[in-house]
Amino acid sequence: MPEHEPYRLGVLVSGSGTNLQVIIDRIEAGEISAEIVCVISNKAGAYALTRAQAHGIPVIVHENINFSDRQSYDAETVSILRSYKVDLVILAGFMRILTDVMVNAFPHAIMNIHPALLPSFPGLHAQQQALDYGVRYSGCTVHFVDSGTDTGPIILQSVVPVEQNDTEETLSTRIQRAEHKTFIEAIRLFVDGKIQVKGRKVLIAS
Numbered sequence: 001m002p003e004h005e006p007y008r009l010g011v012l013v014s015g016s017g018t019n020l021q022v023i024i025d026r027i028e029a030g031e032i033s034a035e036i037v038c039v040i041s042n043k044a045g046a047y048a049l050t051r052a053q054a055h056g057i058p059v060i061v062h063e064n065i066n067f068s069d070r071q072s073y074d075a076e077t078v079s080i081l082r083s084y085k086v087d088l089v090i091l092a093g094f095m096r097i098l099t100d101v102m103v104n105a106f107p108h109a110i111m112n113i114h115p116a117l118l119p120s121f122p123g124l125h126a127q128q129q130a131l132d133y134g135v136r137y138s139g140c141t142v143h144f145v146d147s148g149t150d151t152g153p154i155i156l157q158s159v160v161p162v163e164q165n166d167t168e169e170t171l172s173t174r175i176q177r178a179e180h181k182t183f184i185e186a187i188r189l190f191v192d193g194k195i196q197v198k199g200r201k202v203l204i205a206s
């Protein structure tokens, strides 16, 4: 018998949803004790929505055009997530910065994946930033979200080599392969109750 009901995940997306797809697949394979109860997109045409619908997951298009500021947009996001009784929020390519309204509603229960080894190269075009800087290694970071841009406590990171002839596209593809594994591992640690946050540090039980 599991000690508690499966965690209820709410996944926020803006784009293609390859990370979402891997999470769906690993849950369906019984490798993660969780259920995706809703997928919310700020973009009506996001392919991630099609992926969710193909698996019978409720989808919500939540665009920002009707909201005067970021706080009121986030307040509505919180109310949607609460209506689905979400315990863990997953940002899987959600291209908006969250305000305190979201962060305070789900303390240490919002995870993001970033395509670089933070604190290097936060924000947009992280892969191009890495190429422009000339680093030999980049990678991905799964972290809890705070109200900064890609600044929250780091859960897991994976290192990916940068090749001399890489373009933004080839490096992004290589990093995404690492993202898919790293995100799954971080979600699994969370739902298995193995993560504890102490200040900036995330402690992982063995």
Ligand code: GRF
Binding pocket: 015, 016, 017, 018, 019, 020, 048, 092, 093, 094, 113, 114, 115, 176, 179
């Ligand atoms: C990923 O590269 C992730 O690091 C970034 O957005 C991208 C989402 O890709 N935050 P996908 O929509 O999961 O394919």
